[in-house]
């Protein structure tokens with residue numbers, strides 16, 4: 001779900017018709033925020049709260065400051081996409097409804113029977129998207145305790161408790177105990193995942209597998225990502241080859257959030 005056409009104010013909706021939704025608005029210069037909120041609420045009767053983007057995403061938890069413009073203080077919702085539900089409060093945990101296609105693309109690339117590690121798992125959308133799409137087991141690691149609580153609830157809500165295992169903690173501390181176990185690693189932390197490449201490589205079983213790496217940068221982003229993986233992999237006797245990439249979103253001319261997919265293998269193995 002991207003920015004919607006119609007009203008003059010750009011906004012995202014998180015939630016559903018059945019359980020209510022919140023609208024997250026960007027009010028253009030010169031527009032009255034109250035008027036913007038009324039416009040969105042009149043267009044979508046199921047919107048119970050309108051929240052104004054009051055700054056950039058911040059801190060380790062990547063949560064954006066959001067100011068209540070209109071409606072209920074209670075901003076917890078259940079978001080529906082592609083046949084699964086994600087319960088969350090956008091004021092307390094990261095979530096982007098615009099990335100639903102991205103989650104599906106990653107989920108589709110997983111094969112039945114794989115063991116997948118989702119680092120930086122948030123309220124669990126990648127892990128649940130994968131388990132709903134494939135017969136794969138997924139471990140998700142997340143630092144924000146509120147996001148972990150939602151992640152656990154979402155596992156139950158989507159009946160994937162036999163497939164998805166949330167772990168609360170820092171990827172840097174939790175992953176080493178699971179080195180050598182996974183067929184695939186997802187790294188959805190565009191502004192910081194590069195610091196965890198070594199953990200992802202060591203998490204692969206027999207040094208073989210696929211890593212979906214998210215990165216933020218300009219025209220050089222792809223070659224920067226390739227170079228970081230090449231160096232880190234070589235330092236531990238592995239080879240990481242990029243097998244595809246996707247621009248997930250662009251923020252300004254030539255500033256992208258992108259996913260780069262790497263195939264990893266032991267060095268010098270035919």
Ligand SMILES: C[S@@+](CC[C@H](N)C(=O)[O-])C[C@H]1O[C@@H](n2cnc3c(N)ncnc32)[C@H](O)[C@@H]1O
Nearest residue numbers: 060061094095120121122142143144170171188
């Ligand atoms: C960009 S958000 C993505 C969340 C989720 N995957 C999604 O797509 O909705 C990154 C998440 O990583 C978590 N995080 C940041 N640093 C972490 C770390 N060192 N270990 C585990 N989680 C971390 C944040 O709390 C945040 O929820």
